Amino acid sequence: MQALINVINDHTEQAGWETARLIPLLAGIQELMPWVHQWHGEYDDEWGGTPAEEYQAYLDEQRAKHGLSAADLTAWRPEKKVRGRARKAE
Incomplete structure (x- = not known):
């Protein structure tokens, strides 16, 4: 998370x-938050x-x-890369 x-x-x-x-990075933080709340949701003296x-x-x-909603981050998906060569026209 800190990274x-x-x-x-x-x-x-x-x-x-x-x-x-920045959206992919923020989406990553949002995706981790349920576990952060689960495992680090209590007061920590060291922290x-x-x-x-x-x-x-x-x-x-x-x-x-950045004007983003939680839904914006949840909906984010990486762009699909086009792989290989283009098909030749017949």
């Missing part, structure tokens, strides 16, 4: 990535808070910043 957040922050701040390029709440707040902030 995805670091990539998003780095690519936003240093490479100037736009929303369209100094509740990791799941902080990650959820980050996701919510990014969605608002």
Whole structure:
């Protein structure tokens, strides 16, 4: 989770990535959130808070910043690549 957040922050701040390029990464965070809530949903002394709440707040902030809904991220699918050679016309 933290790795995805670091990539998003780095690519936003240093490479100037736009929303369209960040959507797959944000969709990945959203997809992981049920497990984060399940396994890290309680207060953690070492963390100094509740990791799941902080990650959820980050996701919510990014969605608002980029004008995306949870449904937008859920609906995202990678573009299908065309493989092989084009067929010859008869």
